[in-house]
Amino acid sequence: MAKKKVVSLEGAVKTDAGLTYKGVVMAPVVEKCEGCERVAEVEGEKFCPTYAQPEKKWAHGVCNFATHVRAEMDKGGKVKVNPLKASKRAARGR
Template sequence: MAKKQTSTILESAVVKDGILSLNGVEMQQIIEKCEGCDRVVTHETGGKYCASYAQPAAKWGRKACNFATHVRAEVDTTGKVKVNPLKASKRAARGR
């Protein structure tokens, strides 16, 4: 299970008309595929955001997000991209 991070990175974020922005960049909430990633941070409004990307959905195009800590994309013999969850022991070995 991913550890919960405090939203220190979002401390200077501003909410206006229900939209969170950080340094003038609109922050979009994470998508379902991001659940379990260690980079997810929760804002005081309850919204979940990515600590690395303002638009997490854009990181999940044809492959898995290359910064994801909970899954890894692998290309199989047919050239298809497979997304595999990382085991907790592997995450621990990576120092997370």
């Protein structure tokens, strides 16, 4: 059985710049964050308590904190191998 962790932003203050929590200004979540268990709602808006700027987390692919998305294989479906190790293995005859 998986435990569902309840996430809260207790003590957060809504300001003109955004939501301030423990001295950090937090930006609202992006569409890709919808469905994540970590998202917490404060005054009608949804925020990620794990990462202050979720759109930057999604900029290079999948957010590593996302609970609703699984990591995918490389485009070719192959495991990436260190070229230095590969050349040493080839030299030994493996």
